[in-house]
Amino acid sequence: MTSRTDGATTTTARVRATLARRHRGEAIFRGLGILAVVLALGFVAILFTTIISKGLPSFQQSRLHLEVFFDPAIIDEGPAPVHEPGQSDADFRAASLKWQRNLAMLNWNKIVEDAIRRAAPEGFDIDSRAALSIPETSERHMLREMFVQNPDLLGKTVEVSMLASANVDNWLKGTIDRSLGDAQQQLAAPARELADLFAENGTITRDFAWSLFFNVDSRAAPAAAGLAGAFMGSVYMMLIVIVLAVPIGVASAIYLEEFAPKSRLTDLIEVNINNLAAVPSIVFGLLGAAVFINTLHLPLSAPLAGGLVLTLMTLPTIIIATRAALKGVPPSLRQAALGMGASKTQMVFHHVLPVTFPSILTATIIGVAQALGETAPLLLIGMNAFVAAVPATPLDQATALPVQIYLWQGNENRNFFEARTSAAIMVLLALMIVLNAIAIFLRSRLEKRA
Amino acid sequence: QSRDTIQIAGSSTVLPFASIVAEEFGAAFPEFNTPVVGSGGSSGGLRQFCEGVGENTIDIANASRRIKASEVEACNAAGVNDIREIQIGFDGIVFATSADKGDFALSPVHVYKAIAAKVPVDGEMVDNPYTTWDQIDASLPAQPIALAVPASNHGTREVFQEKVVSAGCEEAGLPEMSEDDMEAACTTFRQDVVVEIAGDYTETLARLQSNPDTVGVFGLSFYEQNRDTLKVATVDGVTPSLETVAAGEYPVSRPLFFYVKGEHIGVIPGIEEYVQFFMSDAMAGNGGTLEGAGMIPQPADKTAEVVSNFENGVSLTASDL
């Protein structure tokens, strides 16, 4: 018992011999992991910096602060009709619409122009076209709206804050080369001069662009365009997708993985679901148009139809991911539950699902995010549209954030295809981050409870 | 209750104009909602238009080309019989380069020689040998040839093909060959220097940014809005502008349309008013809002004819086309 038979020592020696190589392998592997994460994060960082650096300027916007005189000489429409007793609602509405319509026909541009001239230095030479190119064109409607709300304004002068036009905004922000000649400029020379003057004397200020959040889309008045309608449309669709796709997706995954007899038929269903994930999204649009619009007569351009289409599109993602998660649950857990006299349903809902919950959340996030960023399928159900209203219900016409992004980036005005597009992307991303945050919050809470 | 918002869809060229009108229409007519204007291309718009009659189909289809006989037939088959055609004006198509590049004075034959896969050299068809513009014509800048042209799904492509390339092809004096071969020779493009753009003009603009030597094809209105970064080329010595196109001097332009579903008039509120508003002087007329947005107005008598046809309920049939 003095000398050890050398079995063990040779073993150790052999282990040692390969150790360096194995550790190198380990280091490489770990390095690759870090590299992968760094690369992935790097992509995120690059994308974010690009988007944010482009989008940030559009969160600021030039505004004019003008004294507006509601000139009775121009506004000569008489008082607003009142609801007389005995008059039917419909009749009253007709009368007041007529009044408003007549108001709309008035020359509000003249009122705006007067206000500009009043603000300009004495004797500043500017023609009316150039003068009107300073405020955004939609602001005359804003004045009219003010007047409709409050007819007492007639004959009064009030200070009104108006949006400056997109061209003025670009000029003042310097997004357009100031040294270019007249021919290459969007604004006439006197308008540029006046804009600079206004910026100096505080008639034009740079404010936070609330309009971006609270206005609806606008073509005629690029500076007034906002995301409110698209945002609501996206929110509705997201809710529909979450409410429908998640339960249906998880339920079918459960059925296929836990309940369905393993047969040709289930194989077929499995293949079929995997296949659906590869169907180009626009084809779902075709399907949606055929089923939801033409057969079920859902309204066109409505988030309801859009949400349903996106639900169908998201389903495979959620089903596949959930099934993958269910497959990973160790059999001993299932047996423990069944052995306790739990029914299959109870086993699934009490034990298997809680364990797979994080994966299901991940699947949901990815699926919903994908749906949230999708444009093509909306094309065919009329949601790829210019909609100038905030939808009040999921049945109203609406558009969606990615659609807005798509429309804006295709717009010829640089105000849109550069800054606003990026700003819209930022809003979309913010929405997604909120969604993510909620999911993570839920995940951590549920993990704690388990 | 029935739908109370007009539904429009179709060409992305018409989209900006229609959107502006829709918005102004909503502002001017408090009793009507602002119409919803969808994109999806002329084809997509007309497809939806011809889906049938009823609330869940669109009322108006925008198109950057005329409706085709086959489409009218498809429409009729689905019960859409009262198709009213409205021509709204013109769209000019221009060639432009980055603003810091040399001036281009193009003619169709230059473009043909730059773009065709095979060109005649000494009466023989050979693989296109040109690599810079000045090899084609000494008057052009010595700049590598690169072109961004609309892809074949674009209406613009048709115009570009017809009014520029085919015209240039004829001028170039091709050797004798069969009609089919001739056609192929005129329509086959080089793959190396030509990029086909399937998306919007912003995409073309992005191409110009990623390769500054590119000569791109744009809509006139797009160019108007981006004069600081783009420089336009003359074609046959004519500088494209609202005036030259309207006067018919600038050769490359196309008419724009929209189609109204007669069956919906009176059911969906506001369709008639929308059409009249669209065609009013303040919108589509000379000096109107749409001209400011880059649409080239058509002569006033044409507009009057279009409107009276509409009001008289003249509907289009396949045999008209």
Place this chain on the structure above:
Amino acid sequence: MIAALLLVLLSLSYSVGWSKARAFASAGASGAKLHSRPQYHAARLALWTLVPALLVLVAWGVFGDLLSRNYILGLLPADIATQTGPALETAIQRVRSIASGYGVAGELADYEQPAGQALAQFNFIVMLVMLLAAAALGIAGLLFARARITPRLRARNQVEQVIGLLLLACSAVAILTTLGIVISLLTEALRFFSFVNPLDFFFGTVWQPGFATTGAGSSGGYGILPLLWGTVMVSTIAILVALPIGLMSAIWLNQYAPARIRALVKPVIEILAGIPTIVYGFFALVTVGPFLAGFGDLIGVDIRATSALTAGVVMGVMIIPFISSLSDDILNQVPRTLRDGAYGLGATQSETIRNVLLPAALPGIVGAFLLAVSRAIGETMIVVLAAGNAPILRANPFEPTSTVTVSIVNQLTGDTDFAGPQSLVAFALGLTLFAMTLVLNILALYIVRRFREQYE
């Protein structure tokens, strides 16, 4: 009103079921044991009550409009009622407006006022009848089901059967979707084949669907092969980018990263999945493309700014989270005793991961991978912008290319004749893609089965 009715029915039936079952349970000492818990009896009763009631309400929803319309037709004067089209619709609408109390603008025709009132009354009665019918049927169901409660009644099994059916119905949604897609593609695709010879379509090597008016509209321009080739090339590149990065990130996050970093990094990567693809497209066009081209210059390879490579790389970035996040979760579920087993033998961490964890997690990871591949095949916007839209059959990934999905979108949304082959080809393309991915998936299933057997 309806919601209130349903709520009342629900609580009523639930409490009835509960108390009856409870009663048996308390009396349980006397004899048979209660098979199912009272909750299940209650749920069963609720089902028996609500389903009939809901059926009535659904029927009302479907046919109610028709009913009132017919009623209005009866109220209208004959000359109006026999009209069709807009005039009739307007008349009906006016009567409805009056009935709703909102009224209509302008003069009323003689018949309109009484018709409106009659309709209002009619609507009221119909609603009442319906609600009563719903309640009555619900209660009938309740009584019927209640009478059958016995201690041995397998209420749980019944309720679970319903749950099972619901689950089955949910998976049927996916099947129906497929059916819907096939049907909505098939007719149009067939129309396309009436224009173009299928052989030319499936085996053609030239994709050039021009305008009918400018020639090239012949069937020679509809070869799908260049598009398929582009699809394969771009997806392969995307997977080559996403698989290593995604899987390695998942492994690092799961095995090496401190918990805090993992909690932070994972959602950040997930953001990649939600960036609209159009943004990726522009990113590819403006940033990645020129970068790759510059890089190519540097190493002396001619890489075009818009190429299969650009599109593939950017698409790969987009699908990273599909692989990384899902794989991470799946790795998490592998029981730790397995890991311990390998460590205990002296395996290094990477050996444990490669030899034990990955094989055990393989089925799930394959699922994630399939999802990513599918996404790559189905993706459009990135390719539209980044691949250069050049549907030409060539092997070089550094040259522009195009894919099936891009062509579908282009042909469907352009200005082409929607009734002609230029646009109809999109349906044929869609159907072909569908069939091809189906075959691929069947193949994948088969391979996965064989591969997996080793590990189960």
Place this chain on the structure above:
Amino acid sequence: MNPAEMMDHPIRLTARDVTVHYGTKQALHGISIDIPDRAVTAFIGPSGCGKSTFLRCINRMNDTIEGARVGGRIELDGQDIYAPDLDVVELRARVGMVFQKPNPFPKSIYDNVGYGPRIHGLARNKAELDEIVISSLRKAGLFEEVKDRLSEPGTGLSGGQQQRLCIARAIAVGPEVILMDEPCSALDPIATAIIEELIDELRENYTIVIVTHSMQQAARVSQKTAFFHLGNLIEQGDTEDIFTNPVNKQTQDYIMGRIG
């Protein structure tokens, strides 16, 4: 317990010609056995002989193993448990099982034990549930060790603690038949004694089947013993007889072979 006493025990479970295949491999070859009520039956036999497999047949846990096929007939109180209209879930609630490898749920200790009573509606309120959980843990001899950490995960317990947790979990449901697959394999003598006492106590009212490798344990706790070998039931009978006077040579060899 003498044979006379044994007579009072009516037969609770009868198995006739039970066979089990895993894929192509046959694990049990025609097992026939009667298991008496209110008594403990011990299954002994070398590792891999099919004890666990047969135990799993009794509450149909083999149904959950892919590729496992069961033949023959098993009756509980005269009812065929493989009959198509039998409610497996109810069967498993009546026939509880403690698995060979402890498999606590990844939930808190409290929830592990409370789960069964909860799904079977055995507690009317929280207080009753508390009571069931505590008394089950106490019977399994685990309560003192874990009383301060009832809300911590059951997977963080030591091997023996997990095993006792699984026993507590099984008895909390109050099954009529309890199947225990080596319930004391990871337990120290004291804990083993507690479990054996528990078994003795449960025997008064329940039918108990236990798999064990310890001859002493079989001798101590069981009234009937069955000896399995290579998938066959070699010998069965009163424990006393088997241990003192085995008929079969193999049984004798196994019991005498070595005392564990």
Place this chain on the structure above:
Amino acid sequence: MNPAEMMDHPIRLTARDVTVHYGTKQALHGISIDIPDRAVTAFIGPSGCGKSTFLRCINRMNDTIEGARVGGRIELDGQDIYAPDLDVVELRARVGMVFQKPNPFPKSIYDNVGYGPRIHGLARNKAELDEIVISSLRKAGLFEEVKDRLSEPGTGLSGGQQQRLCIARAIAVGPEVILMDEPCSALDPIATAIIEELIDELRENYTIVIVTHSMQQAARVSQKTAFFHLGNLIEQGDTEDIFTNPVNKQTQDYIMGRIG
């Protein structure tokens, strides 16, 4: 083996004041012990007293448990195994472990055993590997039972078979120190005898630490015994001494309490 003989055994492992916390719960309170080379040391003690925890400290398996913190010092051949520059992989190759719950890989039986030799490069070719696998399985007394199904998954084995598979897997690497956490808990007497024989044989060349609940087993196979209670090492010494003449009252109680 008499105490004199014991003297030749140099100390292989020394532990000084080892503490382990799981989160806030302290599982070991300052354990100090010397473990001799070429001898079997048995850890005994009631369930949950920290035996497995201490065992896991010796090959640093506690590193893999989140929230576990180890204090104090453990030396193997005079080298601090918690030194920052120590190679854990090498340590674990030298200090093999059989876990309390059998945990075969979801691979074939062959691959389960062949895995260790393969990663450590112990076999030059397939034939050598075959030999290692077969001899390891044979030593663990499993070969005869599984020789026809080497390519079937290890998870399809019976409980006892899985346990022996894990033993085979551990010895296939040829570690210098072998830690066994209740290696015979799921084994029948015959299989137990085979494993005990194996341990006896391995003892000639290796250092062995075994956790067991069977006093007889401890008495039969070990030369040294350590008694744990509530996270403390109560008593340690030559097995004979501990069993015949325990110094500590608790040890005495435990050993006498009842014989398992």
